Amino acid sequence: MQSSRENTYIRAYVLLILIIVGAAGFYGYKMWTDYDFLKQGFSKNEAAAEALKTLETDEQSTYEEKKPEFKDFTDMVNKNIIAIFPSDEQYTTLTKKMDDIEAQLSTPSNPIEISNITFQKPVKIEGYSLLPLRMTVKSSQPNFLKFLKLIESSGSVDSELRLMDIPSIRLNFEDIISPEGKDNKVLDFTVQLNAYFQ
Amino acid sequence: MADQTLSSNLIQGIVSTEKAKTSDAPILDKNFKSEESELLKNIIADDETAKGKAEIDSSLLIETKPKKSVLLIILKLVFVLVCLASIATVLFFTSQLTDTFDFVATTTNQDIPNLSKQVAAQNEDIVNKQTDLNFYRYLQAKMYVDQFSYYGDTFMKNFEIFNSKTSSSSERKKAKEDTVKLKEQLSTSFAATNEKLSSPIYTELVSLDYMLLTDPEKITESEKLFKGKLIAKLETSIKNLEKETSAEAKSDYKNYAYTLLLAKNEPLKKLFIGTKFEDLDTDQKLYNFIKQMNSMTVNDFSAMQVIKENRIRWSEIIKEIDQRTTAIDQYYSKDFYDEYGGIRYTSYDFDSKTGKISISGDTKRFDAKNFTMIASLIEELNNSDLFQGAEMRSFSKSGTVEDGFTANIQITTYLKSAVAKAKIAAEEAAKAAARAKAAKANAAKSAASVTAAN
Numbered sequence: 001m002q003s004s005r006e007n008t009y010i011r012a013y014v015l016l017i018l019i020i021v022g023a024a025g026f027y028g029y030k031m032w033t034d035y036d037f038l039k040q041g042f043s044k045n046e047a048a049a050e051a052l053k054t055l056e057t058d059e060q061s062t063y064e065e066k067k068p069e070f071k072d073f074t075d076m077v078n079k080n081i082i083a084i085f086p087s088d089e090q091y092t093t094l095t096k097k098m099d100d101i102e103a104q105l106s107t108p109s110n111p112i113e114i115s116n117i118t119f120q121k122p123v124k125i126e127g128y129s130l131l132p133l134r135m136t137v138k139s140s141q142p143n144f145l146k147f148l149k150l151i152e153s154s155g156s157v158d159s160e161l162r163l164m165d166i167p168s169i170r171l172n173f174e175d176i177i178s179p180e181g182k183d184n185k186v187l188d189f190t191v192q193l194n195a196y197f198q
Numbered sequence: 199m200a201d202q203t204l205s206s207n208l209i210q211g212i213v214s215t216e217k218a219k220t221s222d223a224p225i226l227d228k229n230f231k232s233e234e235s236e237l238l239k240n241i242i243a244d245d246e247t248a249k250g251k252a253e254i255d256s257s258l259l260i261e262t263k264p265k266k267s268v269l270l271i272i273l274k275l276v277f278v279l280v281c282l283a284s285i286a287t288v289l290f291f292t293s294q295l296t297d298t299f300d301f302v303a304t305t306t307n308q309d310i311p312n313l314s315k316q317v318a319a320q321n322e323d324i325v326n327k328q329t330d331l332n333f334y335r336y337l338q339a340k341m342y343v344d345q346f347s348y349y350g351d352t353f354m355k356n357f358e359i360f361n362s363k364t365s366s367s368s369e370r371k372k373a374k375e376d377t378v379k380l381k382e383q384l385s386t387s388f389a390a391t392n393e394k395l396s397s398p399i400y401t402e403l404v405s406l407d408y409m410l411l412t413d414p415e416k417i418t419e420s421e422k423l424f425k426g427k428l429i430a431k432l433e434t435s436i437k438n439l440e441k442e443t444s445a446e447a448k449s450d451y452k453n454y455a456y457t458l459l460l461a462k463n464e465p466l467k468k469l470f471i472g473t474k475f476e477d478l479d480t481d482q483k484l485y486n487f488i489k490q491m492n493s494m495t496v497n498d499f500s501a502m503q504v505i506k507e508n509r510i511r512w513s514e515i516i517k518e519i520d521q522r523t524t525a526i527d528q529y530y531s532k533d534f535y536d537e538y539g540g541i542r543y544t545s546y547d548f549d550s551k552t553g554k555i556s557i558s559g560d561t562k563r564f565d566a567k568n569f570t571m572i573a574s575l576i577e578e579l580n581n582s583d584l585f586q587g588a589e590m591r592s593f594s595k596s597g598t599v600e601d602g603f604t605a606n607i608q609i610t611t612y613l614k615s616a617v618a619k620a621k622i623a624a625e626e627a628a629k630a631a632a633r634a635k636a637a638k639a640n641a642a643k644s645a646a647s648v649t650a651a652n
Contacts, residue, residue: 013276013277020280020281023284024287024288034291035313037404038313042317045317045320045324046320053327056328056334060334062338063334074449145516152513153359156351156352156355166550168547168550168551170548171545172544
């Protein structure tokens with residue numbers, strides 16, 4: 001009787017131990033896998049953080065080193081951009097520029113004469129604004145083409161000429177006698193321009 | 199009472215006999231002992247049933263307790279140990295991998311090491327370091343993109359001069375020389391931009407969801423995370439400088455703002471990473487690349503580029519009219535009009551909005567074939583790549599054989615590019631109108647169904 005009870009206890013204990021060992025083993029294995037992964041990851045992270053620190057310090061130093069160079073470049077670009085794409089209409093600067101163009105192109109045999117400039121009200125468009133202006137010009141044919149080319153290449157960072165385009169031109173051909181007595185073709189043209197600003 | 203004494207004496211006698219037997223014969227078998235014990239129990243039971251209480255000398259019974267099994271004791275011990283070990287395992291892993299025991303640390307004010315948290319802290323540190331690294335990389339990349347745009351702008355201008363029909367040979371020569379120099383600068387800026395943008399924005403993080411970066415989906419996820427962090431850092435930097443008034447702060451503010459746009463500009467990044475500068479081996483390819491890049495970039499250059507792309511090069515149009523006219527009148531522009539006749543223009547009218555070009559002038563012929571000349575001019579203009587729809591519906595001439603015959607020219611034609619743009623704009627407007635109409639119809643339908651439901 002006693003022996004039978006003991007055997008029952010033994011069997012029960014063995015079963016319980018097996019169940020607990022099994023469950024704990026499964027749980028432990030699963031947790032150990034995660035733990036081991038994290039443990040290895042911890043070491044890996046330490047190395048990665050160290051490497052990143054070095055990289056970040058290097059990159060920051062490179063940036064700080066180049067910052068003055070970048071700043072000079074940005075200042076130069078900004079200066080050019082302000083000239084070609086100003087922050088407001090700046091019609092007085094543009095008027096002076098037109099006088100400069102006339103002085104630069106005009107010669108006795110190859111004249112160009114801007115007789116009228118009329119600025120209209122600025123128009124705001126998505127992303128930028130434009131200042132419409134109408135000009136009446138009398139010019140030789142070569143100077144007329146030069147004038148057109150100047151406007152067409154305006155707004156380039158190396159030209160320092162304000163960004164403009166020509167929506168319409170009306171030109172009339174005239175024959176005049178030059179001071180040297182030569183028969184020159186003179187163009188009388190009215191040009192509608194758009195000068196852009198930010 | 200007499201019964202009780204009798205029973206007690208009997209028990210004592212039996213026990214004494216039993217004890218004597220045990221001491222005299224120690225090798226008695228267990229079964230015999232067991233039978234006697236049973237007998238003893240029965241006697242006690244009978245005695246108690248008889249409501250008599252016998253006094254038991256319990257010291258005599260000590261030796262009679264059954265011996266416990268060693269195996270059972272060991273098993274019990276093992277069981278206890280296993281239970282303890284299991285509890286310890288659960289406690290250990292719970293403390294290391296979860297935040298269940300945080301309250302203990304809070305209550306006791308003691309720092310309990312937790313591997314999971316340590317790794318999380320490391321991950322956060324790595325994310326911050328990588329974000330800082332990306333921050334400085336993108337600030338530099340932005341500068342190189344600006345340099346590329348700047349040199350690109352001049353390159354495009356020179357490329358256009360070189361390819362323009364109206365450029366003189368000296369202008370072309372200079373433009374070519376400049377493009378060669380600019381290509382070197384563009385190559386340097388391109389390489390620097392590419393280096394900064396192609397460096398990975400992300401790094402591998404250790405976490406229990408196994409963020410292995412061999413999986414493209416995980417890479418995208420990781421890239422998203424780090425990109426978000428970079429954008430957040432730039433936005434914070436911009437916000438911090440918003441109220442600053444110093445020149446440097448203003449410059450940094452603009453710098454960060456454009457860097458933020460670059461960080462968000464995935465197509466531009468892909469364009470740079472996906473292009474090899476060596477593949478841009480012709481000026482045309484490089485020109486197209488810069489144009490494409492400008493269309494994707496948001497900076498001052500890109501806004502200007504849009505305007506430049508839309509403007510009409512009137513000098514080339516005038517040159518084209520001259521060339522087409524020379525094909526019909528070989529003496530055109532040589533001032534032989536009065537002497538040999540030919541074509542003479544008196545006015546042009548150009549309108550970029552409609553693309554309409556009106557040409558007025560005269561023809562002079564001594565053979566009276568003025569109409570043929572004008573008709574040929576119309577055909578020639580229509581053969582041009584720049585024009586379409588050149589026409590003049592009314593012809594009239596006057597004159598004599600001696601003085602020559604003159605006829606007026608009143609030709610209208612249209613710029614192909616302007617017509618194409620107008621067509622696209624009209625199509626887009628029509629689509630927008632159709633969408634608006636459909637939306638209005640849907641709204642009316644919804645309103646009707648709501649009314650019906652009510």
